[in-house]
Amino acid sequence: MRPNPERRDSLPFQNKASGNPGEWYLGDTPENLSGSRRPVLFIHGFNRSSDTWYEGNDMYVTAYESGYETAFIDVYPDRSMWENGALLAQKIKDIYQHFGEKIVVVAHSKGGLDTQVALVHYGADPYIERMITLATPYYGSQLADLAYSRWGSWLANILGSKNEATYSLQTGYMNRFRSETDSQPNVYETPIYTLAGTKWGRFGSSLYWGGLYLRAYGSNDGAVTVKSSRIEYATEIQAGEWNHTTIKEGSSTFDVFKPFLQEEAAFFANREAADTAHVVQNPEACNYVSGGAFTGTTNETIYVEKGVHEMTVNWLSDQADSHLTLIDPERSTYPYFTTGQDAEAFFEGAYHHTLTIHNPGSGSWTLEASSVQKEHYLLNVSFASPLNALLSTALSNEDRHVTIKTHNLEFQTDVTIDYYKNGKLQFSDREASQASGSFEVPDLGEGMYNMTMNIHGSYAQQPFRRTIIQSVYADSHGNLY
Structure with missing residues (x-):
């Protein structure tokens, strides 16, 4: 069962959504339709199309069998919430006029941001009864920061994933958007x-890799943290055991949000509203990140401090057949990596080569890589270690400084900045000036400042390395977000 496109003529339905931005489709009218059930408009997320709701997903069928009229719309998969919001505002009015009543929007991921722009900035609120968002990154995703970072840009450029959508989902940009x-x-x-x-x-x-990387920022679904999915004037229905894909599947979540599709849902929800205010929390230093390009062979050194319970090595590459061998301090080798292709937005099309070591020995490990052709890669090593909680960052808006906070650790830090204006790279690998243990965000004008902080030092008499990546948006008045 597939939805039918809204037609103004008698041409037969081609049984396939076109993916054309702005085109919308109607589901079949259910026999058990009730006047108390609002029509539901489903809006897809970043780098997807409207068929995400019914191709390999039972959301449409579940809604139909539950007696709901449905509609589906395609928006630009790779553009910002501003452009999609303007498009949605126009089309939502058309959908409202078709049904003759207000609709309920169910939006996945970035689709919730697109819809909020339509509501708040382009006047769509008279046509929408309420909005239900599934893992919407109201405060952005640190994976977008990574894609625009010094280390992630090598691969993101090749994959074509540095676009308006990714740029707008950086956490610094989204803090400005929230303001x-x-x-x-x-x-x-x-x-x-x-x-x-x-x-x-x-x-x-x-x-899985996204979850490992994001655990430095709290509980998450592999792409978006729970904190980012909350906004203080919204009601959280539930934070449940779904990942970023299963949260939009009908058999997983429809019955969870179904009570909020009813006309009387607002009264029920307000009585049960949870405190879901976004709380800013400094990330733990769980990750070591590196990246680049090579032909032939290359080595990466991984320092493991004492007390690490688990180490997961993820080699993200544009090559499926990367040859990798991990070598421990005793020269034992670990050549058996699990390989899978990335199906998400930020590095879609790349290949994950993953290996987990439990209770790894402390000291210097070596990752050897070889390739017969030029290979672009992003290395992320995720540590489960007591050290993680001893390092964090703090941004001061008053003096434009970022401070590395520690608990009696010996360490050194180098900070490089990639500066973007209107999505275009202006400066790359610019070193930040240091004073009294903090680093200054240079005043280069309005735009995005993507900061890569490489930290190396000693813990329990063993060397360690960590990487913290943070994006900062500066407006035309010099305010930082």
Whole structure:
């Protein structure tokens, strides 16, 4: 069962969504339709299309069998929430006029941001009864920061994943977006209800690696943290055991948010509203990150301090047949990596080569890589270690400084900055000036400052390395977000 496109003529339905931005489709009218059930418009997320709701997903069938009229729309898969929001505002009015009543929007991931722009900035609120968001990154995703970082850019450029959508999902950009949006007087007009996921994908998958990387920032679904999926004036329905893909599947979540599709849902939800205010929390230093390009062979050194419970090595590459061998300090070798292709937005199309070592010996490990052709890669080593909680960062808006916070650790840090204006790279690998243990964000004008902090030092008399990546947006007045 597939939805039918809204037609103004008698041409037969081609049984396939076109993917053309702005085109919308109607599901079949259910026999058990009830007047108390609002029509539901499903809006897809970043780098997807409307068929994400019914190709390999039972969301449409579940909604139909539950007696709901449905509609589906395609938006630009790789553009910012501003462009998609303007498009949605126009089309949502058309969909409202078709049904003759307000609709409920169910949006996955970035689709929730696209819809909020339509609501708040382009006047779509008279046509929407309420919005339910599934893992929407209201405060961005640190995976977008990684894609625009010194180390991630090598691979993201080759994959074509540095686009308007990824750029706008950097956490610094989204903090600026929140400032612009949450201050609008109509932001409370349409009730918002949220779901968040706490599970990752299978071992070796993109969502498993994403979960490892994002655990430095708290519980997450492999792409978006629970904290980012919350917004203080919305009601959280549930943070459950879904990953970023299963949270949009009908058999997983429809029955969870179904009570909030009813006309009386707002009254019920307000009585049960949870405190879901976004709490800013300094990330733990769980990751070591490197990257680059090579032909032939290359080596990466991985320092493991004492007390590491688990180490997961993820070699993310544009090559499926990378030849990798991990060598421990005793010269034992570990050549058996699990390989899987990335199916998510930020590094879609790349290959994950993953290996986990439990209770790794401390000291210097070597990762040997060989390739017969030029290979672009991003190395992420995730540590489960007591050291992680001893390192964090703090940004001062007053003096434009980022400070590395530690607990009696001996360490050194080098910080490089990639500066973007209107999505275009202006400066790369610019070293940040240091004074009294903090680093200054240079005043190069309005734009995005993507900071890569490489930290190396000693813990329990063993060397360690960690990487913290942070994006900062500076507006035209010099305010930092």
